[in-house]
Amino acid sequence: MNERTEYWWVRHDSEIQPAEVGFVGGIPVHFRFIGTAGRVQAEAAELIERLPAPPVPIFKPQVPAAAAPSKPQKSGSLLWFIGILLLIFVVQCSGPIFDAIK
Structure with a gap:
């Protein structure tokens, strides 16, 4: 089964907060409020709306090539x-x- 993590607005104990939700096979299994350490079972929460994906860098980091030293021009x-x-x-x-x- 594939495991993935998405970010959602979650209602838990009458509070709505952004959380990191862990899915296994498309079913939410656990969530963690952003900025906290502990995980909570997904049955204790209601998913409200999916947050947009975090920004991805436009330019990929360049790996310096190990080229042979060139002759001075x-x-x-x-x-x-x-x-x-x-x-x-x-x-x-x-x-x-x-x-x-x-």
């Missing part, structure tokens, strides 16, 4: 250096170029 670092120099040049010269275009 020397050509990439040179490309970054040239790009930063070009960016500095554009920032320094953009004022006079803009004034010349005006």
Whole structure:
């Protein structure tokens, strides 16, 4: 038989509270009020309404791959250096170029 746990509004001793309800084969067997430790037999309670499922993370946790260490990319670092120099040049010269275009 399959066992599952669902969350329901439960009436017990004239109080309605959210509870974690344990089902075996589709039949409620026990419940536990959320925030308490003890379990109560399901015959002592009335199920009112099912609560929505708890939120599930959208992004699954990524497992870091144990890849072999890669070689450093020397050509990439040179490309970054040239790009930063070009960016500095554009920032320094953009004022006079803009004034010349005006």
